[in-house]
Amino acid sequence: MAASEELFDIQARLATIPHEPGCYLMRDRRGRIIYIGKAKDLKNRVRNYFQVHGDPRPFVRRLPRILGDIETIITASEKEALILENTLIKAHKPRYNVLLKDDKSFLSLRIDRNQRWPRVEVIRSKGSGKARPGQRQFGPYSSAHALRQTLQVLNKHFMLRTCPDHVLHNRSRPCLQYQIKRCPGPCVLPVDRERYEQDVNQTVMFLEGRGDELVERLRSKMEHASEALEFELAARYRDQIRAIEKVLERQVAVGHREVDRDAFGFYRQGDRLTFQILFIRRGRLEGAQSFSYTDQEFPDEELFSSFLNLYYNAGNHVPNEVLLPITLDPAEVAAFEELLGELAGHKVYVQTPQRGAKRALIETAQTNARHSFEEEHAREERARDLLEKLQARLKLKNLPRRIECYDISNLQGTQVVGSLVSFVEGEPAKNEYRHYKMRLVQGQDDFASMHEMLTRRLRKVADGDDEGPDLIVVDGGKGQLGQATAVLEDLGLHHIDVVSLAKSRVDDVGFDDPEVTRSPERVFLPGRKNPVVLRQNSAELYLLQRLRDEAHDFAIGFHKQLRRKATLRSSLDDIPGIGPKTKRALLRHFGSLTKIKAASLAALQDVEGVGPSTARAIFDVFHPPGSRPDTPNSVE
Numbered sequence: 001m002a003a004s005e006e007l008f009d010i011q012a013r014l015a016t017i018p019h020e021p022g023c024y025l026m027r028d029r030r031g032r033i034i035y036i037g038k039a040k041d042l043k044n045r046v047r048n049y050f051q052v053h054g055d056p057r058p059f060v061r062r063l064p065r066i067l068g069d070i071e072t073i074i075t076a077s078e079k080e081a082l083i084l085e086n087t088l089i090k091a092h093k094p095r096y097n098v099l100l101k102d103d104k105s106f107l108s109l110r111i112d113r114n115q116r117w118p119r120v121e122v123i124r125s126k127g128s129g130k131a132r133p134g135q136r137q138f139g140p141y142s143s144a145h146a147l148r149q150t151l152q153v154l155n156k157h158f159m160l161r162t163c164p165d166h167v168l169h170n171r172s173r174p175c176l177q178y179q180i181k182r183c184p185g186p187c188v189l190p191v192d193r194e195r196y197e198q199d200v201n202q203t204v205m206f207l208e209g210r211g212d213e214l215v216e217r218l219r220s221k222m223e224h225a226s227e228a229l230e231f232e233l234a235a236r237y238r239d240q241i242r243a244i245e246k247v248l249e250r251q252v253a254v255g256h257r258e259v260d261r262d263a264f265g266f267y268r269q270g271d272r273l274t275f276q277i278l279f280i281r282r283g284r285l286e287g288a289q290s291f292s293y294t295d296q297e298f299p300d301e302e303l304f305s306s307f308l309n310l311y312y313n314a315g316n317h318v319p320n321e322v323l324l325p326i327t328l329d330p331a332e333v334a335a336f337e338e339l340l341g342e343l344a345g346h347k348v349y350v351q352t353p354q355r356g357a358k359r360a361l362i363e364t365a366q367t368n369a370r371h372s373f374e375e376e377h378a379r380e381e382r383a384r385d386l387l388e389k390l391q392a393r394l395k396l397k398n399l400p401r402r403i404e405c406y407d408i409s410n411l412q413g414t415q416v417v418g419s420l421v422s423f424v425e426g427e428p429a430k431n432e433y434r435h436y437k438m439r440l441v442q443g444q445d446d447f448a449s450m451h452e453m454l455t456r457r458l459r460k461v462a463d464g465d466d467e468g469p470d471l472i473v474v475d476g477g478k479g480q481l482g483q484a485t486a487v488l489e490d491l492g493l494h495h496i497d498v499v500s501l502a503k504s505r506v507d508d509v510g511f512d513d514p515e516v517t518r519s520p521e522r523v524f525l526p527g528r529k530n531p532v533v534l535r536q537n538s539a540e541l542y543l544l545q546r547l548r549d550e551a552h553d554f555a556i557g558f559h560k561q562l563r564r565k566a567t568l569r570s571s572l573d574d575i576p577g578i579g580p581k582t583k584r585a586l587l588r589h590f591g592s593l594t595k596i597k598a599a600s601l602a603a604l605q606d607v608e609g610v611g612p613s614t615a616r617a618i619f620d621v622f623h624p625p626g627s628r629p630d631t632p633n634s635v636e
Helices: 010-014 042-048 058-066 078-092 144-157 193-207 211-227 231-250 300-313 330-344 356-394 446-462 478-491 539-573 580-590 593-598 601-605 612-622
Strands: 022-028 033-039 067-074 107-112 120-124 135-141 261-269 272-281 284-293 321-323 349-351 402-411 414-424 434-437 471-475 497-503 521-524
Touching: 010 042, 010 067, 022 042, 022 078, 033 042, 033 078, 033 300, 042 067, 058 067, 078 300, 078 330, 107 144, 107 193, 120 144, 135 193, 144 193, 144 231, 193 211, 211 231, 261 300, 261 356, 272 300, 272 356, 284 356, 300 330, 321 356, 330 349, 356 539, 402 446, 402 539, 414 446, 414 539, 434 446, 434 539, 446 471, 446 478, 471 478, 471 539, 478 497, 497 539, 521 539, 580 593, 593 612, 601 612
Parallel strands: 261 321, 321 349, 402 471, 471 497
Antiparallel strands: 022 033, 022 067, 107 120, 107 135, 261 272, 272 284, 402 414, 414 434, 497 521
């Protein structure tokens, strides 16, 4: 939609919106979706934003000036509107919606019973929320530290394999885990399947929070093993009991009913808000998680409803009860209960308790939400103080809230790649990292490569398609800085600051300031001969070094990935019948190209999706006739 100078005719649009359930999409005057909501009655919900004595918030008063259009999508029910809202928000990521970011917030554990020897895997749970048949997911864990603690207990006391499938299938002797009695060695040794299945069941009970029941079972097994004079087995059960009891001591009992609950808290100041979730599993408080947002001006009920929808559809565990601090519309609660019940496979109750133990949980969650809000605010204040110091020291036009750093990596002029890393408010924004393969530059020319990468990135900023940075940092000296400055001039982006960061060299001469030659880092500014020397061990210098090192590592990682792909392509892509799917199957099965080359014909035929003719083609490429001895493994 083209930008328009005329104000959006709200009343004309309201006249066409139906009294039906569905979703509404607000677009700005450039056609970008800025908010997505749902309603059981679209006309009433949208009209509420524009009533004379309606919503008093500043954002709602600005709507007539920024709106370009309102689209509606009718659904058959409010439940379908919930599903559609979740899909649309994930697809469009509107500015004024709460969004769940793909980071460590969603670490979970999974056990796949479809495997011959199941193991505990770390996953990032997202998607529909439904595990495949035979799989169990546990979590989410509030932090990587909490997950590592759980894994440490499991790996030490429950005797399940820890190696991935491609390692399991290709070992010739047991690993260290077997030697220290933490794995029975199913990779190469005959293991009792029934005993292993018991270990899997005990692991599941532990992860489900059924610690008391598991302790009783293990205590009985310990006594039987002791009576049968199997003292080593009895000692193992004893160690398991002690580990579980230690975990149970750290958990707080918050109720007599052994049901799973999620208790939500909520704290808000203006457009800043924090959600808090307490995870209660089988009557015990096992952990908590907070989510903080800014620039959120829509009503509490709308934000909470949208957050719940996104959170549980991201694949997180759906408990028996969901406790909320605010009251939602009864029809919306019924739709949520139906949707969550389908995700969980059991009845789910969404409640807003007013008294008793459940209300006490909500109040605890509310207190934690306020505390998380204040901690987040304090972190932001520290970050702002750091950015203000950097702005003053480098004499920048802008407060560098969004910084982008660029680096070039190559190997003797081959596989030249570039990297872009972005820091927002002093912290990495990894979803905004980008890789670039050079399209125009041939050979090793770091200056030209930097110019091409910056031009491709910043042209989108100049066209208004992407949000631009406040500060650009390039890895290098005056040459790289000159390229960046030229690109900004060519595109008319005079408002963006740019600096370059370079390490000092032994042959640094010609600078007026003798302190420059003593500094391990130099910051070059446009139009200035001598670089700026930031105080060593200062927070400002550390931030720039983090940026440069992150960009360098990101570029090198991409460069190595391209080299691996090139090596694999040269070996497999010219073989008839080998496509991307077969390559992935071979790598999953064998683990490396070296093992694929060394594999026998029989081993190649064991790979899922590789038929006899394809296996023969692969084998003949790596073992040409006349260069291989006849072996018992050869299959004609």
